[in-house]
Amino acid sequence: MRAVICRDYGGPELLEIGMLPDPVPTNGEVLIRVHASSINFPDALNIQGRYQVKRPLPFVAGSEVAGVIEAIGPDVSSIAVGDRVAAVTQVGGFAEKAIAAASAAIKLPDDIPFEFAATFSVTYGTAYLGLVEQAKLRAGETLLVLGAAGGVGIAAIEIAKAMGATVIAAASSPEKRAAASAAGADHLIGYDDIKDQTRALTGGLGANVVFDPVGDRFAEPALRAMGWQGRYLVIGFAAGDIPRIPLNLLLLKSGSAIGVFFGEWASRNPAAAASHAEALFDLYRRGALTAQIGGRFPLEGVPDALVQIMERRAVGKLLIEM
Template sequence: MKAIQCTHLGPPDDLELATLPDLVAGPGEVVIEVHAAPLNFPDVLMIQGKYQLRPELPFIPGAEVAGLVTAVGEGVSHLQVGDRVASFVQLGGFAEQVKAPASATFPLPDGLDFAEGAALPLAYGTSAHALLDRAELKPGQTLLVLGAAGGVGLAAVQIAKALGARVIAAASSDEKLELCRQSGADDTINYAAEDLRARLKALTGGQGPDVIYDPVGGSLAEPAFRSIAWGGKYLVVGFAEGDIPALPLNLPLLKGASVMGVFWGEFARRDPKKNFANLRQLLGWMQEGKIRPHISARYPLADVPQALKDMAGRKVTGKAVIEPQR
């Protein structure tokens, strides 16, 4: 099989296209012929050694996939050869084949595009865990989504609307905000051109958002938190801007607010039953037309370095997907 390998830490252009032995399913595993593998911002960080997970070299990046089951290991009963599936694999997705734990692999409905199905585990799984489990978002509450045109951001916008919340989407350009409106956002903020706090005050009548979803970090974190409603919940999802912010701890005290970490991968490992319940909910919403991943770009396997550079350069909205069978 062909795969993209990281043989040493460095920029995307250092990745190598390699030919490796075909895979064999071990106990509790399946082998998947990969038809779609979305890019995620941690992929950019991991190949540079800047992510909390630091796999041994060499490794194949790519955390989630969709495709066809080609082999089933001992002890696997809910999946069969030929099944259309999606899976969270953590590593190995940017390849023609991947070994996946059966416990993290679920069937896809026949009418669902592989690229859309592949976007469910991480981006939508993260946002579902954040809004359902951590924030317990209620109908009628106001949610602010920072970096709202990215993969997890758009997922948060759509899930919040499915839950009956009011959504304020914040992004860095009018083009990105138009995509957020198409995904259901009620109001928008261009934080490259508008004052975030002043706009939030105007949109919420001075009350502030009940929940803030932040996959960006950096310079936006403190002004966003200063705008939060009394008793609000601030969801720390990631740091796409690159800098991890230092928040003055008097702010949660003065607002009676909570800072809540969202670590979907660890949640999925510790509570797989609840994670699968969330995924079933997501599939239900997808079949009802309430959520749908936005696929903005598709790349062949050899173009993984360019795809990662496009993501790092903020040229990707929604999800970009690698299609190894092209």
């Protein structure tokens, strides 16, 4: 099979598009013939050896796929050959065939296309977990989303709008703010004076929920933009540094900071993850979720797609089509 192989940690230019033997599923695993996969920010960290879990070399990059089950491990009974699935693979997804844990593969209803399926597990899964289950965002509340034109940012906008919330989207360029607007954001702002801009848009109250996949120097102003009893969702640190937050800000707002770790949560709660997926499929059927695909690449285009993510140029989700 063709695969995108990481033999040394470093930039996308070091990746090799090569041939490997088909992987064979062992106990608890399934083999997926990949129809589409998508780029997630951690893919860029993985190839540089900078993700929380350092992947042993060599490995095939790619964390999320959709396709058809081609083979199953000896003890797998929950999924059958021929089933259409979406799966988080952690690694191995940028290849014609990928191994996933059977527990991480979600069966796809016939009306869910591979194109959406390849983009929904991580971004929509994370946004749904954070907004619905953890922050308990309610209709009529205001959500502030940072990195609003990125993968999880757009997912957060679409889910929050479907829940009846008002969305303030922060993004770094007019093009990105236009993408956030297309996803349904009510208000568009840059990162300057994020607290004052948010307060002005909320009648001085501040946002009820903040969704922050960016971190670094943007985190504290975003927390200051949060209102009384607000919930601040720690999603990621795309801007680089892990911020240190003065805890008095939470005390003064009677607020909470909530860490969201979708992959770990999903592996500990497979039944709940499957029910979130069902809810997301329903939202897709209602036209509330779109995937907002901002670029399509063949397998050979994975390095270029990763460069877009690393240079902060990507808008929406980048799709890899086999």
